[in-house]
Amino acid sequence: MLLENKIALITGASRGIGRATTFALADEGALVVLLGRKEETLRQVASEIGSRGGSADVAVCDLNDEEQIRNAAGHILQNHGRVDILINNAAIVTEMPFLEMPLEMFDEQMHVDFRAPVLMIRELLPSMITNGSGAIVNVAAAVGERGGPGSFAYAAAKAALINLTRSVGEEVKSLGVRINCVCPGPVDTELFRTSANREYEIKRGGDIMKPETVANTILYLASDLSRGMSCQTVTVRGANRW
Numbered sequence: 001m002l003l004e005n006k007i008a009l010i011t012g013a014s015r016g017i018g019r020a021t022t023f024a025l026a027d028e029g030a031l032v033v034l035l036g037r038k039e040e041t042l043r044q045v046a047s048e049i050g051s052r053g054g055s056a057d058v059a060v061c062d063l064n065d066e067e068q069i070r071n072a073a074g075h076i077l078q079n080h081g082r083v084d085i086l087i088n089n090a091a092i093v094t095e096m097p098f099l100e101m102p103l104e105m106f107d108e109q110m111h112v113d114f115r116a117p118v119l120m121i122r123e124l125l126p127s128m129i130t131n132g133s134g135a136i137v138n139v140a141a142a143v144g145e146r147g148g149p150g151s152f153a154y155a156a157a158k159a160a161l162i163n164l165t166r167s168v169g170e171e172v173k174s175l176g177v178r179i180n181c182v183c184p185g186p187v188d189t190e191l192f193r194t195s196a197n198r199e200y201e202i203k204r205g206g207d208i209m210k211p212e213t214v215a216n217t218i219l220y221l222a223s224d225l226s227r228g229m230s231c232q233t234v235t236v237r238g239a240n241r242w
């Protein structure tokens, strides 16, 4: 068991990569706290984890709302005493040409994909520093490294997350806290199924990965298997060239 006695918080845990990650971490012994907006769906995932012999708790929170983030983090710290692993996974994608995107949409994109991870780290990092250990994994995207015509706000938010990883990771690496980042290529989830780029990616013969493939990389970065690694960006893009 790689994560015995660890407490892990996963945002966007109801489906896709987040859901696969909760299973990967729970199977390795972590108590997983599933954060998302829909309590019923989160409870279903938690009960599946329970029936596999794992332990799970849920935290209902809209990551577009600063107060809800503070309250959720506070409750988790109060109920569990600490968080050893934070997986900032939840995100939305807004696909729209630059000149057409309303500013409200741009703001929501930046709030959910970048501001929420910043706030969540601000809430949980102090207790990790006090404990002298912690692992944070930010889920960015390959477009965060190479840009995304038609989805500039998503690409920019992910680029910001990559540089948050590098910058804050450097600040805390001597304090026992590791911060790393995973950048997936196309993954078969709701997010990709509804993407305007889906047909393009499929036609060019790209590799569409399973959520479990990315979840395994997250597990690696969250566990001591990756001890010694911090501030790193691991790109998981299968057979895709870019």
Ligand SMILES: NC(=O)c1ccc[n+]([C@@H]2O[C@H](COP(=O)([O-])OP(=O)(O)OC[C@H]3O[C@@H](n4cnc5c(N)ncnc54)[C@H](O)[C@@H]3O)[C@@H](O)[C@H]2O)c1
Pocket (backbone or CB within 6 Å): 011, 012, 013, 014, 015, 016, 017, 018, 035, 036, 037, 061, 062, 063, 064, 088, 089, 090, 091, 092, 112, 139, 140, 141, 142, 183, 184, 185, 186, 187, 188, 189, 190, 191, 192
């Ligand atoms: N699927 C892909 O092709 C792909 C590629 C690169 C990166 N990613 C990244 O992987 C991560 C997971 O994406 P996925 O593909 O599993 O997508 P998904 O749409 O299936 O899941 C996203 C999760 O985030 C949650 N979420 C969205 N807005 C939220 C909010 N305001 N508050 C709380 N929860 C919210 C959703 O409810 C959902 O559970 C994201 O960071 C995404 O950017 C995905």
